[in-house]
Amino acid sequence: MPSEIDPMFLALPLRELADAALGRACAAGAAHADFRCEWIKDAQLSLRDCALDGAHSSIASALGVRVVLDGAWGFASCTELTTDGAAQTAARAMEMAKITRPLCSERVELAAEPVHSNVTWISSYEMNPFDVPDSDKLALLDDWSRGIMAGKGVNHVYAKLQAVQENKFYADLAGTVTTQERVRIHPQFIAISIDAANGSFETMRTLAPPVSQGWEYLTRAEWDWDAELACLPELLAEKMRAPSVEAGTYDLVIDPSNLWLTIHESIGHATELDRVLGYEAAYAGTSFATFDKFGILKYGSPVVNVTADRIAEHGLATIGYDDEGVAAQCWDIIRDGVLFGYQLDRRTARLRGFARSNGCASGDSASCMAIQRMANISLKPAIGGPSTENLIAATKRGIYVVGDKSWSIDMQRYNFQFTGQRFYKIENGRLAGQLRDVAYQSTTTDFWGSAEAVGGPATYVLYGADRCGKSQPLQLAAVSHGSPSVLFRNIRVLNMSQEAER
Amino acid sequence: MIATQELIEKALQLSRADACIVIADETNCLNIRWANNELTSNGFSRSRQLTIISILNSAEGTSTGVVLASGVTCESLETLVRKAEGIARATVPAKDAQPLLTGRTSPNWDEPSPETSVEVLSRFVPAMGGALSRARCEGRLLFGYAEHASRSTYLASSTGLRLRHDQPAGRVEMNAKSCDHYASVWGGTVGTTVADIDVEELELYLTRRLGWARRRLKLPAGRYETLLLPSPVADLMLWLYSSAGARNAHDGGTVFSKYGDGTRIGERISPVSMSLRSDPATPGLQCNPFVVAYASGDTSSIFDNGLPLLSTNWISDGTLSALVQTRLSASLTGLPVTPRIDNLILEGPLGMGHALDEMIANTARGLLVSSLWYIREADPRTLLLTGLTRDGVFLIERGEIVGAVNNFRFNESPVDLLGRISEVGITERTLPREEVKFMGTAMPPLRISDFNMSSVSEAL
Numbered sequence: 001m002p003s004e005i006d007p008m009f010l011a012l013p014l015r016e017l018a019d020a021a022l023g024r025a026c027a028a029g030a031a032h033a034d035f036r037c038e039w040i041k042d043a044q045l046s047l048r049d050c051a052l053d054g055a056h057s058s059i060a061s062a063l064g065v066r067v068v069l070d071g072a073w074g075f076a077s078c079t080e081l082t083t084d085g086a087a088q089t090a091a092r093a094m095e096m097a098k099i100t101r102p103l104c105s106e107r108v109e110l111a112a113e114p115v116h117s118n119v120t121w122i123s124s125y126e127m128n129p130f131d132v133p134d135s136d137k138l139a140l141l142d143d144w145s146r147g148i149m150a151g152k153g154v155n156h157v158y159a160k161l162q163a164v165q166e167n168k169f170y171a172d173l174a175g176t177v178t179t180q181e182r183v184r185i186h187p188q189f190i191a192i193s194i195d196a197a198n199g200s201f202e203t204m205r206t207l208a209p210p211v212s213q214g215w216e217y218l219t220r221a222e223w224d225w226d227a228e229l230a231c232l233p234e235l236l237a238e239k240m241r242a243p244s245v246e247a248g249t250y251d252l253v254i255d256p257s258n259l260w261l262t263i264h265e266s267i268g269h270a271t272e273l274d275r276v277l278g279y280e281a282a283y284a285g286t287s288f289a290t291f292d293k294f295g296i297l298k299y300g301s302p303v304v305n306v307t308a309d310r311i312a313e314h315g316l317a318t319i320g321y322d323d324e325g326v327a328a329q330c331w332d333i334i335r336d337g338v339l340f341g342y343q344l345d346r347r348t349a350r351l352r353g354f355a356r357s358n359g360c361a362s363g364d365s366a367s368c369m370a371i372q373r374m375a376n377i378s379l380k381p382a383i384g385g386p387s388t389e390n391l392i393a394a395t396k397r398g399i400y401v402v403g404d405k406s407w408s409i410d411m412q413r414y415n416f417q418f419t420g421q422r423f424y425k426i427e428n429g430r431l432a433g434q435l436r437d438v439a440y441q442s443t444t445t446d447f448w449g450s451a452e453a454v455g456g457p458a459t460y461v462l463y464g465a466d467r468c469g470k471s472q473p474l475q476l477a478a479v480s481h482g483s484p485s486v487l488f489r490n491i492r493v494l495n496m497s498q499e500a501e502r
Numbered sequence: 503m504i505a506t507q508e509l510i511e512k513a514l515q516l517s518r519a520d521a522c523i524v525i526a527d528e529t530n531c532l533n534i535r536w537a538n539n540e541l542t543s544n545g546f547s548r549s550r551q552l553t554i555i556s557i558l559n560s561a562e563g564t565s566t567g568v569v570l571a572s573g574v575t576c577e578s579l580e581t582l583v584r585k586a587e588g589i590a591r592a593t594v595p596a597k598d599a600q601p602l603l604t605g606r607t608s609p610n611w612d613e614p615s616p617e618t619s620v621e622v623l624s625r626f627v628p629a630m631g632g633a634l635s636r637a638r639c640e641g642r643l644l645f646g647y648a649e650h651a652s653r654s655t656y657l658a659s660s661t662g663l664r665l666r667h668d669q670p671a672g673r674v675e676m677n678a679k680s681c682d683h684y685a686s687v688w689g690g691t692v693g694t695t696v697a698d699i700d701v702e703e704l705e706l707y708l709t710r711r712l713g714w715a716r717r718r719l720k721l722p723a724g725r726y727e728t729l730l731l732p733s734p735v736a737d738l739m740l741w742l743y744s745s746a747g748a749r750n751a752h753d754g755g756t757v758f759s760k761y762g763d764g765t766r767i768g769e770r771i772s773p774v775s776m777s778l779r780s781d782p783a784t785p786g787l788q789c790n791p792f793v794v795a796y797a798s799g800d801t802s803s804i805f806d807n808g809l810p811l812l813s814t815n816w817i818s819d820g821t822l823s824a825l826v827q828t829r830l831s832a833s834l835t836g837l838p839v840t841p842r843i844d845n846l847i848l849e850g851p852l853g854m855g856h857a858l859d860e861m862i863a864n865t866a867r868g869l870l871v872s873s874l875w876y877i878r879e880a881d882p883r884t885l886l887l888t889g890l891t892r893d894g895v896f897l898i899e900r901g902e903i904v905g906a907v908n909n910f911r912f913n914e915s916p917v918d919l920l921g922r923i924s925e926v927g928i929t930e931r932t933l934p935r936e937e938v939k940f941m942g943t944a945m946p947p948l949r950i951s952d953f954n955m956s957s958v959s960e961a962l
Contacts, residue, residue, distance in 0.1 A: 046799065052594050054798040057585075058570035062549065076546040079573040080503055092546045095620045100534055102631045103541040105638075135592050156753060194754040196762035200883055201755050279537045282645035282677035282688070285875075285961075367547045408878045408888045408911070412961035415911050417888050419880060439880065439888075441911070441957060472535055472647040473545070474938060499913040499956060500886045 005120060005181045009039050009167040012061075012081060014179070018171040020083040021065045024090035026173060030097075032068040032110060033090070034172040036323060037061075037081065038366040040164065041130055045137055047159040050145045052138065064366040065090045069097035071107030075369040110346035111357050113326045115175045121320025123182035124313050125214035129163035132215045137161060140218060141187075144229055148191050151233020153240065155201075156192040161185075162210075162466070164478075168323070176325035184316055184478060185217050186210035186466055189229065191236050202436070204236040205421055207257045207403050209463040210478060212314045235434075239422060242434035247495040251398035251426070252440060253391045256483035258420045259379070260463035261404040263481045266444040267299070267306055268377040270413035271333050272360075273342040273352065284470045285411035288444070289339055291352060297339040300448025303382065306334040308343055308375040310359055315376040316464045316478035317362075323370035326359040333377060337448070345372040364475040371471050378462075378482035385456030388485040394453065398426035399438065399493065404463075406439075417441040419496065437497040450491065455484035504576055506550065506615060510658045512576065513554060516583045517660060519590060521557040521602055523807050525794060526550065526656040530618040532696075533649040534626075539634045546620065550574070553796050555804050556586040557602070563595025566804060568797055596805075598798050598830040603808035605662030615654055616668060622650045622697055626674070629701035636705070637678070642712065646676035650696035655794055663808045667790045671941055672696030673933060677893055678708040683962050685715035685906060688873050688893035690733065690933035692941050711872075711894060717905030719897055721958075727868035728953035729861055729898070732932035732945040734874040738887070738916040739778065739848055739945065740937045741877060745885050746816060747801040748825035752835045757885035757917050758825060764835060765825060772820035772920040775851040780843035781813035786931055787942045789844035801842055803828035814840045817920070845942030850926025858947050861927050863901040869953070870896040870903065873935040874912070885915045890959055892935070909962075910955035925949035 018035040025033035043057040063086055064077035074097025076089045129137075141159045148157045163185045170178045187208060194201045208223045216222060254262070269275065270287040278286055289297060310317050310328035321327055324346050332340045344354060345361040363370040392400055403421025410416070423438040424431045464480035506526045513524045528550045535543045551572045558565050567589025571582050626648055637644045650672045657665040675690035689707050693699050730738075751758035751765040760766045782791040793809040795802040806828055815823050824840040832839040862870065872894030880888040888911065895907045927947035934943055 044797075048800075051597050053597075053800070055566075055589070055593065056568040056570065056797040057589065059572070060551075061571075061573045064547075072541065073543060075544055077548070079549040079551070081573050085503075092620070096532075096544045096546050099620050099623055099627055100541050100544050102627060103534070103536060103634060106540055133592065134589060138594065156755065192755050194761065196754065199759075199761040201759075201761075203755075203882075277538070278643075278645065279542050281537055281679070282647060282675065288961075367549060369543050369545050371543065406878050406880050406888070408876050408880075408890070410890045410909065410911065410959040410961035411875060411892055414961050415890070415957060415959035417880070417911060417957075437881075443960070471543075472938070473531065473533055473649065494913075494956075496881045496886060496913070499954065500881060500884045500915060500918065 005122060005179055006167055012037065014169045016083055017063055017081060017086040020086040021090040022171060022173055024087045025065065025067050025094065028069065028094050030067040030069045030094065032173060034066050034170065034324065035063065036363065036366040037063040037169045039167040040365055042164050043130065045141060045161045047141050047145055049156055050142055050149055060365055062366040063089060064363065065093045066369055067093045067097055068108045069094050070101060072097045072101040072104045073108050077367040108347060109350050111349035111354060113346065113356065116178060116321060116325060116327060117175055118177045119321065121180045123212050123318060125183045127215040128165065128183060129185055129215045130165055144189065147229055148189060148232050153193045153237045154191045154233050155194045158190045161187045170321065170323060170325055172325050178321040178325060180320050182212055182319060183214055184210060184212045184466065185214065187218055191232050193236050193240050195240060202236060202239045204232055204239060205403065206232065207421065210316060210466040212316050212318055235422060238434050239436060242436045244497055245435040245438045245493060245495050247493060247498060249490050250493050251395045252488045252491045253388065253395060253398060253400045253426065254486055254488065255388065255402045256459065256461045256485060257403045257463060258401045259483045259486060260481035261407050262418055263377055263379055263483055264465060265407055265409045266413055266416055267333065268374045270444065271342050272372055272374065273344050273348040274372045276342065277348060277351065280470065283472050288412045288414055293339055295339065298337055299334045299339050299445060300337045301451045302337045303454045304334055304337045304448050304451050305380040306377060307380060308333045308341065308377050310375050312376050312480065314462065315480040316466060317374060317376045317480060322359040322361045323363050324357065324361040326357045326361065329358045331358055343372060343375055348372060362477060364477060368473065368475050371475065373470065373477040374468060374479045376480040379484065381457045381460040381484035382454045385454055385484065388455060388459050391453060391455060391485055391487040392426055392431065393429040394487060395426045396428055399435065400424040400426055400431060414443050416444065437495045439494045439496050441492050441494055447488065447491065450489045451486050452489050453487045455486065459484040506656055507612060509574065509579065510656060513579055513583055514658060514660055516580050517556065519556040519587050520559045522660045523555040523804065524658045525553040525796065528615055528654045529651065531649065531651040532618065532620065532623060533647065535647045537645045539637050539644050554583055554586040556590040558590045564599035565590050565593050565595050567593065568804065570796065596798065598803040598805055598828060600805040600829045602659055602661045602805060603663055607664040608666040610668065611664045611666050616652050618652050622695060625697045626701065633701055633705045641681050643679045643681060644676060646674065648674045648696055655790065657792065657794055657808055659808065665792050665808055669789065670694050672699055673941060674699045674701060674704060675933065676704055676708060678712055680712060684718060685712050686893045686962055687711040687715065690935065692931065692933045714896055714903045715906035719905045719907050721907050723910065723955055723957045725952040725954055727865065728950050729865065729868060729870045730948045730950065731872050732930055732947055733935055734871055735848065735945040735948050736932050736934035736943040737874050737877060737936050738919065739846060740934055740940055741887055742885065742916040743846055746825050748827045748835050748837060749800050749831035751825055756882060767822050767825060767837065770821050771817055771917060772923060774923050774926060775819045776817065776849060776926055777815055777819065778817040778848050779813065779815045780845050782811050782843055784845060784847060787845040787944060789942050793841050801826045801828065803830055805829065806841060809841060811841060811843050814843060844940065847929065847944045848946060849929045850946055855926055855928040855946055857928055861925060861947055861949060862898055862903065865898040865901060868898050869907065870898055875936060877936055880913060885917050886913060887915060888913050890961065909959040911957045911959050913954050913956045919950055922950055922952065923948050924951045
């Protein structure tokens, strides 16, 4: 693990910029002011049928100042990293607080946080992808693409690789100063098979998730790429031959490679307190898990235990300190099936009487105000719990769901519909070949209420998303979800081809 | 801070590559957000981003290196230019290489950058304050977002291009709910500046619709005759547009593929004589009249930077007539070069559409849908989309709105829908709800006789 923050980031005049901004805010009487300076390196490579399709690399740097002045928020940002730029940005933040003050009837107050003075944090990685020559990356993507392309029945292969390094500097009037770095990487391959005779096609994508790791994710045994790539063409060919599913009610054994997204949509988003309070009502939506149900709502069956954290190694939401200077924590969201916790920032924590924020404030760059974003939300495996094979064996008539694909959920996080990468028929406890055109649709508490058995620790894998959207203006965030395999009873399954018919 | 034009000239002078393209984007964005009749956040963001594209020729072909950076100064510029050149040297030749566009200059190239200050909010804030105050007194909850964004894009090249486009845009979107949250309605307005937007008119529109929602009805899943308002039509058509890449269609992986035989261009998509088109010069919907490409991909090519954009009909008289092209895909498909344009207009047969009120009056029994949400691709083969209705589903009976209905999950393909339109209303400027980055849309209300409301959603 690298022992120091990127020296090029440290070479920026971070303290001077912070002092210029915070000094200006303090002089004007701001009750709270925080300064963020962030540097985000992002490199993307894509290949199409083993030929370079596109490549670009970007370095976004910005500073942002947030104030509470006379009880009102004000935020401003700029990309000019000079002390004049910082001071003028603080002034604009205060102008925004003043001009929008008439729209406030409540005063903004923040939950207290201990001062973290001059702390540093770096995510867990070994080889920085930005130190790896592009030619090496291209060679690997090309080699792996050729392997897939050589598979029988494969007509096209798309390969994509994205690497991101984020550097964050935070300072506030209370005295917290944090300097952090995190690295994430996301390789993916999609194989496409075309059936010209029937005017149809199918795709199969690798399951390897985005992770907070370095280049070692592709070169060591962190993920079994050899096995996954070798199987891809045959899995795709099998899908092409597979019969179309008969719509109806089935038991589902859902692999963590699919269930992570259902957790994200139906538990992660539903327990963000700002949504519960209505902050996203006009855009990303609210939640059925309203505050009056805290500690009471039966979210799922007693086997459902869900935690939130920003500390899991390699978690995409993992950090040392959030974008309001709050230290990263771990807490329960659902305990024995009952709603037990929410995800907070300092304002929402204070609004609902929590003593402290649990550290979920994040801005996707210093150009945006930090808002509450999702922590890593994970379903706990059952100690001594069954293997995936055991769960399949316990199913007479069902479907085994692997890999995520499309997702959609309603504005309060009730009605959802998911598809997947592949679906296997389960007959009398055994897999009986793939099925096509499958989607499963349910209502959140019905779904989690029908969870009968949760797999053991050997079935647990950390998956995640790197483009979760929220807020206006739109911000993106990366977040991980660990899950075991789970057996659900009596879930509605649709045939998507029939849904398209008249 | 050095003027953008000067920074661009310096970058071009520093370039040692065979060719160089520089794109600069200056953005000023002011925004205000509110929920439960209360301000929740705001922001005033200023940014300048530079994209350097280095192009190197060799015996093997032409290769490119692209770097984007913000906060670039004179001092850091050379490092950036060398980085782009380094990437171009280390990479393989580009498949989409084409001769670069040459020497055209926009008349406004030398003008100073437009200035924006908090003053642009000086009409909006008191108007919004009035709306919030009335909402508190009259027992409504308002949620929403207002934004003023001013964006200037500069495109220059070592081959003599000096192109510039300024795009100011303001929008206000608002959701009004009854205090028990059971009635919820949405509306959005877009204009050149947030100062021009009539907040009171939007407030009246929403208050009237909350009145429609006083009676609440439950309906089961099923297929219904449905009037889609222009905003949800925009969201559906933008999905169609984003799936209209010629190259992928030609390769055989999209709804516009004709398997074994290229694309579906020339095929009748709709029995109605409707047109789906883009035109940078459309009054009220003006957008960038030249290609700006930051990266190459399926529907964009950095070599096409500066290509003039002309009125393009994607669907004419109900027939698919063009797909989104780069010069590479045009040569592969044997079709004209029709790159993506940043506006989209759907129109029915000229002079034949009815106004929405008439369409409602002519409905024996059907649903009126105000917006669609969380739209995701469920099956790319047919472009089957799944999503939800949101903030205003109303039941029409015997030509009148009789109450508000529960929300539904729908499963529909916009391509298939065009084949089933039974009536096209009058086209108007509209704000899509979900596709927030794309605001230049004008759509009509549509009547669909059998819209698939696949399951009921209890969400409010």
